[in-house]
Amino acid sequence: MTNRSFTRRLRATATVLAGTACLTVAIQAPAGAASVSTWDKIAQCESTNNWSINTNNGYYGGLQISLSNWKSYGGTAYAARPDLATKKQQILIAEKILASQGARAWGCAPGTGLATDTAAPYPDGIGAYDPGTGTFYEGNQAGATLGSAKFGNAGWKPLAGDWTGKGTSSLGAYDPATGTFYLSNDNVNTAATIKFGNPGWIPLVGDWNGTGTSKIGAYDPNTATFYLSNDNVNTTTTVKFGNPGWIPLVGDWNGTGTYGVGAYDPNTGTFYEGNQAGATLGSAKFGNPGWTPLVGKWTGKGPSTIGAYDPSSGTFYLSNDNTNTAVTVTFGNPGWIPITGNW
Known part of the structure; x- marks a missing residue:
């Protein structure tokens, strides 16, 4: 009709x-x-x-x-x-x-540029977590606050992931004392409580098998070993990458939808990208000593690229090519913990 x-x-x-x-x-x-x-x-x-x-x-x-x-x-x-x-x-x-x-x-496509426009509509945004109040603040690359929510308890580590494959990120938190993840689908209620890894390990979030949903993982800083789960229950992949004392990273380095491991050497300010077999795919220096390393799809498409956060000023520096700073934006307050997600 x-x-x-x-x-x-x-x-x-x-x-x-x-x-x-x-x-x-x-x-x-x-x-x-x-x-x-x-x-x-x-x-x-x-x-x-x-x-x-x-x-x-x-x-x-x-x-x-x-x-x-x-x-x-x-x-x-x-x-x-x-x-x-x-x-x-x-x-x-x-x-x-x-x-x-x-x-x-779409019958309306001719003349709109739909066939030739390759820009993604919703690139990854920035955010910050206030550990004093347990509040997450979601933002965009223009520095605007998109929303806020309290989730988790004091001392827990903030997380964000697309837990259900809906195309947008929601909040999570990790209790390092018990090695427990708490994941929310609505930024209010806890949808899943999962123990994974050991106390003191560092939580990870990524799509390890390219299905479109975020899964959990954990990193043992003493042995520089990643433990990745495709079902949020069992360890699917165990891989050593980097050296003890480095900061673990994960990203879709090849733009295939499947995330690999990575690491940041705080002594040299160097990012290292790797795959789940432990091979190094590339490296780059970005940011200054004492800054927090970041990974995201700042353009909303293609591979993940790197960024850095200056905790003394609350400033994000994002790179679209792993070389130059494409976006500089201040968000939150000094001392807050940076987070990223597709809000």
Whole structure:
């Protein structure tokens, strides 16, 4: 049935101070991605930018996504139908459709740049944890606060991960005294309580098998050994990487969706990227002594790249190429603990 309000619909219904870097991993564009501004153009054509529209024409929300597509691409993790989900959630599912079906899935695509826009809509953001109040503050790369929540207890280590594969990060915390992870799907309630590793180990979060959900891991600082779990129960991978005293890191270094291990040498300010076999993939110097190393997808696509946080000023320095500082932003207060996530 053709709705009078729309002439086009979704047609497819198929189910810093940086030193010299020597990283050789190239940034790879995903199969399909588009900026929010491009999705806004699609929505203007599809629904006059009404993200909650439902006219009973078989297509829903701002991007007029069919219910079959919504279910097939995981939209029900957000809401029963697209029109009941947020704009961001609709765009995240549209990204999956775009990657699978291409711009032809939307009759409105011609002239919007959807077929050629490779910018991801939601790059990883920054955040900070106030250990004095146990409060997380989520932010974007412009330094704006997106939200805040209290989670966990004093002395626990803050975490963030996409525990359910919904496309956005939510909070978690790790009790180093007991080696216990506490994971939240809604930033309020504890959805999972998991003991993994030994007391005193350092918690890790990454997608070790590339399924689209974050899993836990732990790092033994005495032996420089990573213990990674694909099911949040058993140790799937054990790998030594780096040296004792280095700071463990993880990242999607090749842009494949599967995370590898890494480490930061605080004595030289050097990042080392590795795979789950323990091989070194690259290295780079970035930031200054005493800064906290960071990893994220600051452009929202391709491999993970590095960053650094100056705890004395509460300033983030993010690099898109592992060499130059692309973003400098102050967020939170000195003494807070930096976190990153796709909020």
